[in-house]
Amino acid sequence: MEPADEIIKLSDPGEKDRAVHNRGDRGIVWVSNAAAWLFPILMVAICAQVVLRSSGFNQAWLDDLQWWLYGAAVLVGIGYAVTTTSHVRVDILFDNYSEQKKTKIEIFGLVWLFLPFIILCWDVTVHYAISSVIADEGSDSPNGLHNLWFLKVVMNVSFAFIGIAIWAAYVRFLDKLTEPLLWKQLLWAFPSTMFLINLIVFYSIWWFLRLTTPADVTDREIGRMPIFGEWEVGVEEIPYTIIITTVVTLLVIAGAWLMDRRKEARF
Template structure:
């Protein structure tokens, strides 16, 4: 990888023109993948500027093009969604550093790890799940523009939106592993344990979809998605003052099983 270009300002400080090259020697494969994809999508911004200027000129000449309006949103939405992953990897997102700046190095690392794996990554996993159904519905309907002269095949953009959450998850997990390595040896079971909410959310999705497909396979041929959702396995059980779904209880057990299995694998590997 080429060294980043450095610019020395008047006050002697050094500015690096490519944030993706900051700390490149510490980046893992996930980090480099996110930076690579982001650098490709960064080229959408020149095309976005051309599209905006062209539409302004055409509209002023009385030749408004609806497809150009849609095209601008396609370009902007794609670049911004991928840019979120890039900002996570390069740590170039907006921070509120009133307290954080005064933390010790170790406390900063722990704070970043909690923020990434207990707050941000669970949200990304949920967003991926929600937009998956959103995307599949758009593909099934062959969704297009609201305008007859607009840019159709809107399902392409919605598919990209769903895929962008996967890229964000890769970015969050990669930098998490990189930060964890500065505190301890980041073996798999530690990665899964210290990121417990993210691990549990991922196991929950895998569990839910696996059970859904199993029920669908064993159900009568005329069973609908609503019928499958009403199966007893998706019901709730009363625990004290709370109602907890069976799938959540199964998920909790499986999460500890996965972490335990990773721990045994790590022990056998080092034996």
Template sequence: MTQHEDEVVVATEGAPIVAISDPGEVGRAEHNRGDRAVVQVANVFSWLYPILIIAICSQVVLRGMGNNQAWLDDAQWWIYGAAVLIGIGYAVTTNSHVRVDIFYDGYAPAKQRKIDIFALAWLFLPFIILCWDTTLPYALTSIVADEGSDSPNGLHNLWILKTFMNVSFLYIAFATWSAYVRYLSQITPPVWWRKLLYAFPAVAFVVNLVIYYAALGLVLLTSEAGTTARQATRHWFFDTFAIGPEEMKYTVASALIATVLIIAATYALRDKSGEV
């Protein structure tokens, strides 16, 4: 495994040469506003780690004294979960994650950027969107149930952590999109139609979710009182239709068509003043 890291050397007159190894500062000149916002949020949440260390050490001492505190056990998981989730977005922005790729470092910068674009927009971003969609009912159910700790003396209002987990995937998605746009700008002007086209799977997934939840809400609004979401999904729009030997959901087909139309519209409305 290799980890791709850059280093910036800064020298001022009369001062020693300083190597900047902070991932949040390396390549700062290339960062866009989205990248900087991600780094700033992560810098704030990084203070959770010393708090986590204090919580762990305190619990070890208290447990050794026979005074175990269940809420401290819960707090450790809360803090660790929040810090790690925010750290994922930071790692994507700063490219400080571990890259399991023995070939990447030997490629030319342009080829590296193409790999980054494909990995972020076609693989990672759709997965993060899926994580958000999967954890949404998980968080909503916890809120409705006012879920608490399994231990009577633990941290209650567990729905706060589960809701934060769901929201954090939006943060990670934002970090991924910002990094994707930055890499795209290094090989071609990142106009909107290109940003949408080169991230087609992720864009289509988002459009699919918008159509799905909009249709679900419309069916619920027009159905009899007491209709559940599960019952609403029995509407024909959520069914499948045959395409030869294969099947496809109407929502997915609608999303693909809508995505193509959106990209076509952004292309037609593009600024042509800079074109040759």
């Protein structure tokens, strides 16, 4: 690495390799640079609370504010680390691999391991956030920061932000191996693609049933309807929603392939 690149990497990793960044990468860097200002505010909040507490004027809302700022800044920082490859790595073997092998490992790690986990986190925290909004959740302390639901909504949105960062980085790495046409993006990221489509299929079916069944039918009863059952194949039990998801995923990839073929034919 050139000395100039090393200085850039230390001072502003977001500027390193800017020439190969796509719009998704630059959007992540821009948002992350703006969110970085939360850290100076966090430092002021911590110092102020230390002084006030030692003077006998403890402010519970400052304690809550510290958690709010730290949580939001760290989650945004994860997306920034993905885009700039500035996260902690163990590169004992990786450094000696060829560039092509490194790229394949990056792609595998991003969309076969990391992105499915982030999609799962988003799915879990969306219910977490919605229930908090409905309950108008606040601080446990009368003097604390209320509207705690706002932080939980930010948490859920942050996982979507990280997901965008992962996908943008994935497309950038895929571009090193092949033209990143849409169908190739979806195919090479098959676990992530299928996981995301599974959420769309599941929630589409669930909400369709919720809106078309009598109001006295509970949410739990909807979840026990036949469509959410399982198909027994020997000792295996495959949920019907997974079967539907598999078919829809293949159709989506095939549709993307046809769209890309038509675009190529026009030019």
